[in-house]
Amino acid sequence: MSTLPATQSDKNQLPVVQQIISVMWPSFLTASLATIIFFTVFDPTELGIIGGFPELTRMGGYTIGFFCFWLLTSISCALTCYFRRPTNKPINPNNSKPS
Amino acid sequence: MSEPAASQNNQSIETELYKKREKIYAREVHGIFAALRLLAMAALLGIYYGLPWIRWDDHQAILFDLPARKFHIFGLTFWPQDFFYLSMLLIIAAIALFMFTALAGRLWCGYACPQTVWTEIYMWIERKIEGGAKAQKKRDQGPRNAAYFGVKIAKHAAWLLFSLWTGFTFVGYFSPIQDLWTSFMTWTLGPWETFWIFFYGFATYGNAGFMREQVCIYMCPYARFQSAMFDHDTLVISYDEKRGNPRGSRRRGTPSADVGLGDCIDCGLCVQVCPVGIDIRDGLQYQCIGCAACVDVCDDVMDKMGYPRGLVKYTTENSLQGKRTKIVRPRILVYIAILTFVSSALVYGLLTRIPLEVDIIRDRNVLYTETDEGMVQNVYNLKLINMASEAQRYKLSVSGLEGLQVLGKTQDIELESGAVKDLPLRVQIDPIVLKSPSSKIMFHIESQTSPEISADESARFLGPASR
Numbered sequence: 001m002s003t004l005p006a007t008q009s010d011k012n013q014l015p016v017v018q019q020i021i022s023v024m025w026p027s028f029l030t031a032s033l034a035t036i037i038f039f040t041v042f043d044p045t046e047l048g049i050i051g052g053f054p055e056l057t058r059m060g061g062y063t064i065g066f067f068c069f070w071l072l073t074s075i076s077c078a079l080t081c082y083f084r085r086p087t088n089k090p091i092n093p094n095n096s097k098p099s
Numbered sequence: 100m101s102e103p104a105a106s107q108n109n110q111s112i113e114t115e116l117y118k119k120r121e122k123i124y125a126r127e128v129h130g131i132f133a134a135l136r137l138l139a140m141a142a143l144l145g146i147y148y149g150l151p152w153i154r155w156d157d158h159q160a161i162l163f164d165l166p167a168r169k170f171h172i173f174g175l176t177f178w179p180q181d182f183f184y185l186s187m188l189l190i191i192a193a194i195a196l197f198m199f200t201a202l203a204g205r206l207w208c209g210y211a212c213p214q215t216v217w218t219e220i221y222m223w224i225e226r227k228i229e230g231g232a233k234a235q236k237k238r239d240q241g242p243r244n245a246a247y248f249g250v251k252i253a254k255h256a257a258w259l260l261f262s263l264w265t266g267f268t269f270v271g272y273f274s275p276i277q278d279l280w281t282s283f284m285t286w287t288l289g290p291w292e293t294f295w296i297f298f299y300g301f302a303t304y305g306n307a308g309f310m311r312e313q314v315c316i317y318m319c320p321y322a323r324f325q326s327a328m329f330d331h332d333t334l335v336i337s338y339d340e341k342r343g344n345p346r347g348s349r350r351r352g353t354p355s356a357d358v359g360l361g362d363c364i365d366c367g368l369c370v371q372v373c374p375v376g377i378d379i380r381d382g383l384q385y386q387c388i389g390c391a392a393c394v395d396v397c398d399d400v401m402d403k404m405g406y407p408r409g410l411v412k413y414t415t416e417n418s419l420q421g422k423r424t425k426i427v428r429p430r431i432l433v434y435i436a437i438l439t440f441v442s443s444a445l446v447y448g449l450l451t452r453i454p455l456e457v458d459i460i461r462d463r464n465v466l467y468t469e470t471d472e473g474m475v476q477n478v479y480n481l482k483l484i485n486m487a488s489e490a491q492r493y494k495l496s497v498s499g500l501e502g503l504q505v506l507g508k509t510q511d512i513e514l515e516s517g518a519v520k521d522l523p524l525r526v527q528i529d530p531i532v533l534k535s536p537s538s539k540i541m542f543h544i545e546s547q548t549s550p551e552i553s554a555d556e557s558a559r560f561l562g563p564a565s566r
Contacts, residue, residue, distance in 0.1 A: 018317065025318050040182045043168060058166045059274070059291035 023081055027073035034073070035066045122239070123312065123376040124232040125222065126368070130395025139210040140219055148264070151271040156488070158275075165273045169517060175449070176517065178486055180456055187445045191438065196321075198434035200328040202426070204335045205389035208322065214314050215388060217265075217307035218374070221258060228254045232371070258308050259300075266300030312375040315388055322385070331416040332425050336389055338363075338380040338411045339419070346380075352405050362406050369393035369411055379411055454487035457544050457556045467561045474504075474527040475562040481522040483544065485514040492547045495524075499540035500560060501532050511547070526560065533562040 044061020048054060056064075153160040155173050162171040170177040170185070177184060199206055208215060229235045229250055238247060270292055271279055282288045288296070306314055315322050329335075343363035349355075355362050363380070370378045372392040377384050379393045397411040415424045462478035470476055485491050493512040497503045506525040514520050526540070540560045545553035 021317065029320070040179050043179075057289070057291065058168065059289065062165055063291050063294065 019081070023074055023077045027070055027077045030073045031066060031070035034069045035062065038069070039065060121376075123374065124236045125374045125376075125392070126232045126371040126396075127226060128372045128392045128395045130398060132391035132395050136210055136219070136390065140216050143211060143213075143216050144220065148268050151268060151276040159277075161272065162275060163273050164275070167517075174488065176454075176486060176488060178456070178484065180484075180486075181452075184445065184448060184452075187441060187448070191441050191445065194434060194438050194441065197328050198431065198438065200325050201330065201333060201430050201434065204329065204333045205322075205325065205387070206334070208315065209389035209391060212388075214306060214319070215390070217303060218311050220261070221307040222374075224257050224261065225254055228257060255308075258304055262300040262304040262308075263296065264300075265303045266296040266298070269299040270295050312386070312388070315375065316386055322388075326385070328430075330428070330430065331420075331422075332428060334413055334415060335383060336379060336387065336391060336394060336411065337383065337414050337416075337419060338369075339409070339414075340380075343380065343410050351403065355406070362401070362404075362410050364400065364404060366400055368396045368400060372396045453552060453554055454485070455491075455493075455544065455546070455552050455554045456482075456484035456486060457542065457554045458482040459542060459556050459558045461558065461561075467563070469530075469563075470527065473530070475530045475533065476525055476527045477560050477562075479524045479526065479542075479558060481524055481542070481544075483512070483514060483520045483522060485516055485518055487546075487549075487552060488516050489548070490515050491549070491552065493544050494547050495522075495545075496543045497526055497540055498543065499557075500528055500538055503528050503540065503560075528560070528562070530562055533560075536564045537561050 039062055044058050044065060045056065048056030048061055150161050151159060155171070158171050160171070160173050164171060168179055170181075196207060225235070229238065238250065241247065267279070267283065268276075273295075274292060279288070279292065282292070310318075341361075343361045345360050346363040346365040347358070347360040348364050348366070349358045349360060369380070370376075372395075373379070374390060374392065375386045375388060377386050379387065391413070393411050394413065398408040401408045401410055418424045458481070460480045460482070462480065465478065468476045468478075481495075483493065491514050493514065495505070495509045495512065497505050504527045506527060507523060512520070512522065538560045539557055542556045542558060543553065544556070
């Protein structure tokens with residue numbers, strides 16, 4: 001697939017649900033990977049003590065960690081999608097043929 | 100999918116990828132491959148739901164105990180320090196998947212992928228409650244009356260219950276399932292456990308109940324890159340165009356030659372049974388998950404018509420072109436070589452694994468002190484982790500410089516299985532022996548109960564510059 005419709009001027013070609021999935025799903029995968037690697041090295045209870053949350057349980061730490069990673073990775077996925085859109089809009093909209 | 104088919108389909112793929120999805124009503128199939136699929140499904144679901152309840156020694160046989168930060172896999176206990184072994188296991192799993200893909204195509208997708216397995220069981224529940232594909236379609240197009248909502252509510256209730264059980268089992272792999280069950284029954288589940296049960300349950304409900312084939316088409320990374328593993332000797336499901344075309348209906352038992360047609364009677368059953376809604380007769384398609392439903396249903400039709408089976412069958416591109424299919428080929432040999440290497444490295448690593456972890460941290464506040472007796476003293480903190488499955492008694496010695504003395508406990512250091520101990524140690528030496536301000540010394544820790552468990556760890560001994 002050389003050109004994805006998302007790069008074409010008609011940005012609405014992709015249904016909203018699929019746009020959301022295309023951001024949330026890859027970020028979910030990478031966030032899972034990041035969570036596994038991060039918590040292999042760091043113990044959430046120790047991080048909790050350092051961070052000032054001594055009552056944080058491990059399950060809680062993993063969960064919060066996972067969602068933080070997911071938030072970050074989804075931001076980067078969303079930015080990628082956003083920047084893939086062409087910046088230069090045609091001056092006269094009638095000149096551009098609908099693809 | 101093979102290269103030519105991929106480029107051929109490019110245009111249609113692009114339009115299809117982004118079209119609005121219509122629900123696929125797949126007709127139920129019976130046959131050899133359907134039976135095999137059922138068998139694989141039953142086995143895999145049985146393993147998934149049953150495994151966490153199996154006990155081994157005095158713990159759950161398979162438990163990725165996240166709250167305690169250790170993984171139990173039958174007799175073995177893994178610690179975060181053993182991440183290496185788990186990553187090797189993952190590499191083995193990935194390479195094995197590549198190899199099976201090169202050999203047998205999307206065998207994984209059709210028979211073993213959780214997405215397929217759960218979709219099948221959800222479709223089975225749907226059929227039990229809503230009836231067959233035709234009845235479902237009729238109901239969905241019919242009036243929204245009490246009967247309609249009754250059936251739909253029953254279906255979703257059954258799905259949700261099954262999802263909840265799935266979520267519960269999932270969390271049971273990470274948190275001891277028997278305690279989890281007790282808290283579940285007494286309604287005292289922790290907030291995080293509750294959250295994950297519902298999160299995973301909801302994901303199952305959505306993926307197996309609604310998303311279904313869309314997960315394979317839009318979301319699965321494997322489905323996208325598996326074409327890289329395909330070649331002309333890979334097992335695929337294909338319609339035999341030479342034999343089937345031209346298609347057309349005819350009376351039962353009429354030889355094809357008499358009516359001037361191919362063997363395909365154009366009954367359309369292969370399309371009706373397809374869970375991803377494609378026509379296998381259009382050639383190899385990226386949506387095809389290789390479930391073989393069309394093979395079963397077509398064989399059935401061929402039997403009824405009195406034609407030989409295999410108009411739609413498992414075959415290879417080479418075999419379709421009349422060439423010989425090679426099973427052993429360079430690609431497969433490379434996969435086998437990598438698999439053998441990584442597996443033997445893993446087995447070697449596990450066999451020679453020393454279940455004792457020693458970390459030595461120097462006291463960071465003071466470089467060294469001089470005692471009243473004129474000795475130079477360094478302070479260390481030893482962290483011992485007993486990763487063996489039994490309690491151990493350790494002894495400790497220091498070497499590397501002449502006349503090193505250890506103040507502190509050096510014998511009978513007792514440690515329960517899985518326990519961690521911090522051991523402050525003072526090491527002294529006569530400064531005459533010191534040749535340089537920093538010398539290497541070795542700590543040797545050995546189990547008195549099982550002497551094969553021992554570890555050496557080096558540290559720096561600091562002292563005054565040579566006088």
